[in-house]
Amino acid sequence: VTHDIAVIPGDGIGKEVVPVSLDLLNVLADIHGGITFQFTEYPWGCDYHLAHGQMMPKNGMEQLKQHEQIFLGAVGDQNLVPDHISLWGLLIKIRRECEQVINLRPVKYLEGVSSPLANPNDFDFMVVRENSEGEYSEIGGTMHSGPDEVAVQNAIFTRKAVERTIRYACALAEERNQKVTSATKSNGIVYSMPFWDKILAEVGEDYPKVEKQSQHIDALSAFLVTKPSSFDVIVGSNLFGDILTDIGAAIMGSIGIAPAANINLDGKYPSMFEPVHGSAPDIAGKGIANPIGQLWSAKMMLDHIDYPELASLLFDAMANTIASGIKTPDLGGKHSTEEVVDEIHKRLLAN
Numbered sequence: 579v580t581h582d583i584a585v586i587p588g589d590g591i592g593k594e595v596v597p598v599s600l601d602l603l604n605v606l607a608d609i610h611g612g613i614t615f616q617f618t619e620y621p622w623g624c625d626y627h628l629a630h631g632q633m634m635p636k637n638g639m640e641q642l643k644q645h646e647q648i649f650l651g652a653v654g655d656q657n658l659v660p661d662h663i664s665l666w667g668l669l670i671k672i673r674r675e676c677e678q679v680i681n682l683r684p685v686k687y688l689e690g691v692s693s694p695l696a697n698p699n700d701f702d703f704m705v706v707r708e709n710s711e712g713e714y715s716e717i718g719g720t721m722h723s724g725p726d727e728v729a730v731q732n733a734i735f736t737r738k739a740v741e742r743t744i745r746y747a748c749a750l751a752e753e754r755n756q757k758v759t760s761a762t763k764s765n766g767i768v769y770s771m772p773f774w775d776k777i778l779a780e781v782g783e784d785y786p787k788v789e790k791q792s793q794h795i796d797a798l799s800a801f802l803v804t805k806p807s808s809f810d811v812i813v814g815s816n817l818f819g820d821i822l823t824d825i826g827a828a829i830m831g832s833i834g835i836a837p838a839a840n841i842n843l844d845g846k847y848p849s850m851f852e853p854v855h856g857s858a859p860d861i862a863g864k865g866i867a868n869p870i871g872q873l874w875s876a877k878m879m880l881d882h883i884d885y886p887e888l889a890s891l892l893f894d895a896m897a898n899t900i901a902s903g904i905k906t907p908d909l910g911g912k913h914s915t916e917e918v919v920d921e922i923h924k925r926l927l928a929n
């Protein structure tokens with residue numbers, strides 16, 4: 579079997595952590611036997627914009643849509659292109675046009691990482707974020723000026739999007755530890771959040787074994803810090819999910835290790851796997867970027883294309899490498915990207 583993967587290293591450390599991840603994916607394909615990854619690299623990003631005046635060619639989306647999945651590094655270089663142009667011209671464009679309606683982010687404690695939590699007991703949960711509508715809408719406007727100036731911003735919640743998001747979370751919980759916590763704020767937001775809660779109750783009936791609870795976003799944010807080990811799957815709207823996942827990345831100890839998947843549900847277009855971090859211009863070119871966020875994204879891609887054994891091989895090799903003290907400076911270590919990757923490689927081959 580050949581898996582046809584589009585690769586966009588992007589900018590900054592994306593160009594460092596993506597190639598090493600492809601190498602390890604090839605190692606995993608060899609370990610498995612009978613599968614090959616065919617990587618097609620697209621040099622799109624801020625350098626490309628400098629040369630061509632756009633982040634990707636006109637037919638860029640058509641090219642991408644022909645691949646099975648997309649593996650992306652990070653995009654953005656303020657010195658070359660303003661961030662809103664690089665973000666909307668590539669990343670957000672792909673998420674929208676490939677209908678990647680679910681954003682998935684694991685939050686898990688890794689031994690050997692210094693979490694800012696006083697007692698980072700073994701937390702391990704998944705945040706399912708609605709990725710297509712909600713609070714991030716372009717409907718609204720501004721009026722008047724001076725002391726009477728007003729801004730109106732509308733949020734959009736469609737039954738279709740809320741239902742598929744909650745359904746995804748419940749199905750995921752069925753495969754995990756049978757618990758879904760839904761982020762709400764129905765005491766203060768009187769239309770969209772009661773609607774969200776109603777759909778949770780309806781959809782939940784199809785998942786009788788899954789324990790469902792709703793928690794107000796403010797309290798839920800606090801619980802992520804005070805008792806993160808009590809969660810299994812958390813589901814939230816676009817804005818709530820955005821906030822919760824940043825708290826998640828923070829309690830994991832470094833943004834350099836957090837991964838994400840943008841999922842196209844019907845398989846009509848590719849899904850996209852990318853780390854949470856950006857292009858880290860402050861450390862780009864120094865050889866010290868943490869490769870774990872990118873590798874964990876590769877692990878999510880392996881899970882998605884249904885190689886759970888390879889995914890856990892990779893995860894264990896990564897986690898054991900960090901636990902053994904071989905880690906980059908962002909985790910308090912002294913090792914380079916290459917040394918961390920070499921150790922992971924060695925551990926993969928030892929299996």
Ligand code: NAI
Nearest residue numbers: 652653654655656661834855856857858860861867868908
């Ligand atoms: P950033 O995530 O690039 O960096 C924030 C801090 O975390 C920096 O100190 C950086 O050195 C550190 N860091 C990030 N990833 C790391 C890794 N793998 N290993 C070690 N340290 C790491 O966020 P920032 O500085 O706000 O943005 C830089 C550029 O990246 C901007 O142009 C921004 O628009 C873009 N960006 C792109 C994203 C994406 O492609 N998904 C996400 C976030 C930012």
Ligand code: MG
Nearest residue numbers: 820821823824
């Ligand atoms: Mg965010």
